[in-house]
Amino acid sequence: MSDTKKYTETRNNSSPLSIASIPVLDYGVFYDQVSEMLRDEQKHCVAYYGAGSPGNRRFYCCIADDGKATIDVFSHEMSGQNMVLKSLTPVCTQLYIFEREIHENFGVEFSGHPWLKPVRYPYDNPDRSEIMANYPFYSIGGDELHEVGVGPVHAGVIEPGHFRFICNGEKVLHLEIQLGYQHRGIENLFLEKSSPLQRCVLAESIAGDTSVGHELAHVQLIESLAGIEISDALRIERCIALELERLAVHIGDTAALCGDVAYQLGQAVCEALRTSVINTTQYWCGNRFGKGIVRPGGSNYHLNDAAADEILKVISVTGKRFNEVAELIYSRPSVLARFDDIGQVTRRQGLNIGAVGMAARSCGILRDLRKTHPFQYYRDYQVHPAIIGSGDVLARGKLRHLEALDSVRIITDLIEKWKTALKNIERPNYDYRLKPSSFCISLVEGWRGEICHAALTDVNGKIVHYKVKDPSFHNWMALALAVRNQEISDFPVCNKSFNLSYCGNDL
């Protein structure tokens, strides 16, 4: 690779790039540049996807550089009949899922990819022989081994997905997760349902447990493309909503973890604490999941004094009580026996698969967009992400404990700042015009991790391509790795400790 930079730098939550400014590399150069860049632990791939019509496809690659706080964007093209590319996966494991998705979208063959199959089986899959029913599961021969299939309809009240275990007795040798049952065609709907409000409702429905996170990623993208400026007060309000979402989920998942190991006290107390948090969100905006709070340019539900006081009152009690019960949970031998040293993901594995968010931070990788690629008010407010190195179920449980306490602190601080910030009544702007011929990317640290929305506009400023990535896209592989060589009975706690999104992955 030569010394000249063959990428364009951009920053999170900032102005869009002109499409013309993004370098188009020869695939050979692209290949070398990606493998070179991703050797650096501070860099990881946030998006790699294709857009355009057959014969004129362009593939955009966005590498986040945590050291420089930039996102480096470059591309390669693919024209004519050539449908084969040399796979980058053998040299950069984290790209395996992006290459699988490109294969799914366009039928591109990645030669040398160890596991090339679609991520989901969408209705517009170019290969009609690939359907849910004939998914090519990995299999191992031998009389000693057996397979266990679970799902798509699970025992609990949760979303569908199929888990195929290959076991030696009680021990899991391999788990393959087949997703796609939840595929709703969201990315195309962003183009078809083109009214600004429709897009907002759509973004809120990508993953209901991350309504605020995905909506914020969308709105941030739109505001960048439309050049809409907002007040500090609004930026603070959005961060408060995002932290309330994080707090509620971490407490709720702690309840679920306790439920799985029959620790009823922990489950009951955490369930009630989660209820108090989401009811506070409902007090603020009328919806327990925060749907409707975040809108382009403003809000119909600005924070007000009454709501701010209610939030402060509830989270101070919740924070204190959650801390007490969490300390209790993680000191019970019967709980520790089920969590400690179970479902471990090593730091190396986390880096290899490109783990993000709490899945990364629980195996010693400091990856938190609030710190490395700050957005909204996190630019003016320092977050000090909690980090744990052991990578097991206990680490993910304890990390949730620490992050919940951090969220309480952050919300308390932010409400103080909000009180003195200059407030304008900013109403949602549903009449925006987007910058033409642009590329824009928006990242948000949701409770699971890195949410990415990206869009391309044409010469008239119309969105012609919309890309969504939920953190689960990276992190499902962490679950598959976590259960290797574990007892199959430990699968539920491993699964709950991550609590990944099916609909966010399947889109």
Place this chain on the structure above:
Amino acid sequence: MIREAKVLAEHGRQYIKDLRTQSVSELFRGKPVISPGITPDEINSVCAICPVNAIDRTSGSIDLCKCVFCKECSFLFPGKIRFTNDYRIAGNRREDLIVKPGDRDRISLDEKSIRKEIRKTFKSALKLRQVSAGGDNSCEMELAATGNVNFDFGRYGIEFVASPRHADGIVITGPITENMSEALKITWEAVPEPRLIILAGTDALSGGIFEGSPALNRKFIEEHHIDLYLPGNPVHPLTYINGVLDLLGIV
């Protein structure tokens, strides 16, 4: 032990005493009330902004099976459209969920169209299998919450079970994706008769914001009798609880 007792003491009693009369916060977006004085121009304006075509162009009525409760129509004409915090918005006939200008009555079930075997068989215990078919997980979480320490719907002998073989019916969430259509059918066929179908949340009722997506397959809804419609984005636990109690005739 002492620490546990302390945590438990602070936890106190969390259950909602009366699930029938519990009030929710004022801003909760429940049943809308539309002024009979809404003008054709105003109707046109709210139709233009509604993200899901839930408002009828001629009458100005709102179809709760389509409504995503974004409340934008109400922000446009606060004097004409108002969303009350009445969460009792369950119905057993599709047409009863269309709120017309001037409608002030509480939405209720049509007693005559409730199938006889439902109350006869399930009044003292109802076990349901939940099927998420493209749901965004918010409805699923709200349904799961009905069994938690706050709502404790189990007090009526009504709860979710793991196997469709143990269930008396299914509760569907999500707009029903093509990729889940087969699994939904298989689950339904595994439920022994008599059995019932409940649709929970706007996505399940009409497809919601996903309506018209080629990735959906809503044939199952067209081919089966639906016993209970529960609007909401997502459905509130109290909407579900009160709807099911009404269906079973439990006062």
